[in-house]
Amino acid sequence: HILYETAKDAISQYPHANGIVLTYPNYYGHAVDLKPIIEEAHQHDIPVLVDEAHGAHFVLGHPFPQSSLKAGADVVVQSAHKTLPAMTMGSYLHMNSRRINRDRLTYYLSVLQSSSPSYPIMASLDIARAYAEDIMKTNRTADIEKELINMREVFSQMNGAEIVEPADAGIQQDPLKLSVRSAYGHSGFELKSIFEANGIHPELADERQVLLVLPLEGKNKPAPELIRTIGKEIKDTAVQHDHPAGIGIPSEKVTAVPYRKSKLSAFKKESVPFAEAAGRISAEPVIPYPPGIPLIMAGERITKETISLLTRLVDLNVHIQGSNQLKQKQLTVYIEEEKS
Known part of the structure; x- marks a missing residue:
């Protein structure tokens, strides 16, 4: 945020x-x-x-x-x-x-x-x-609020998972969005597979959780038996991953781009392995989707932390909007004048 x-x-x-x-x-x-x-x-x-x-x-x-x-x-x-x-x-x-x-x-x-x-x-x-x-x-918002609270309560009864709320008091949570995380070490992608096998289709999965979009008027709540079944499957397939904390991509301080776009356009480009990209200036945007938050912007200097996260996302087969060479762990970077 x-x-x-x-x-x-x-x-x-x-x-x-x-x-x-x-x-x-x-x-x-x-x-x-x-x-x-x-x-x-x-x-x-x-x-x-x-x-x-x-x-x-x-x-x-x-x-x-x-x-x-x-x-x-x-x-x-x-x-x-x-x-x-x-x-x-x-x-x-x-x-x-x-x-x-x-x-x-x-x-x-x-x-x-x-x-x-x-x-x-x-x-x-x-x-x-x-x-x-x-x-x-027709003043139905109060009824909608009750139905959404009830639906969240249904999912909170799932023994194998927990509902994730924003830790920052300055963030308001839209009640239509529900993030669910495994209590037994599953990645969001593994959790998504369990949900889908039981007829519940999450909006997205990331490293840590799945995101559900609830119906606006809170209809079609999942049956308690289904919730128990999913919870049991999560518990029975317990795994252990070294997950980072938090949701999505960590926020960074505002950074100024090293060169104006007019100067960048005069630089040549080359493809380099991820391991050699730290410290170079990216010639392409890299956007994991979902959630569609740019990890690297074109013209931005690449950091070691960014490469570490990008490597992990590629290994998890996360869809990334960018060049096809990302799957081969290659990035397009500019050749700066002092390096050419």
Whole structure:
């Protein structure tokens, strides 16, 4: 998650930035208070664009985290299909301030988007909007909260696993997202296989846990017998791994890139083994997915810690968005002038 101090540090290093892009919430449903971050950016007249892919339902209010629109974000994109009843690829784009030139935005949308949009997808977006509006008009959020609490309680009865909550008091957990970790040493990938064999399909798995996305109105709770069966399978297949603590990729301090993009483009590139990549400048982004958080950005100097984590992820067969050579433990790096 991005905390206020991290954002403030980034703004102080790049006070003339053209914009700030934030992901809110993260894939695990962790949400922080965006208002101070947005206010800090606005003091420097920097617009804030929020990728609220997993927060289209935040408009419903309590018990869900605050929508980034209410927090004052200038432009917000929501993937309605993730938590609302819209077809895949159905998304909303919200303009929320005059810091963004509407005509310019409209122009670029016309350039980049198809002139033949899918009307079934657009119709499903309107259905999803009407569904959310109906929940608010009929005051069903209190009932939804009760159902989600009940569903979390069902999973908490699983003897072989535990529900993972954010350790940081500054993080609010979206009640639709449920992280479950094995009490018997399974990786998230092994746990996912056990769940799927019993008809429960997690949204994602990582090194430590699986992530479940609960239905918005808490229906179709798994039967207690099924929960007991899964718990017994987890216990009967106990394994031992040396897992790192925490969820996902550890956060690092804001780093300034060594060269401007214009200078980088003049450098030649080469592929090197992971073992030789530490200290070099990456010529490609490396993004484990899910959760889609960049591990290495192009133009960033690679650290030993990053290589260690990347090696572990490749060994676990985690899907990584990047070049095909990553599977052969090779990275594309720039040849700096002083090294050429």
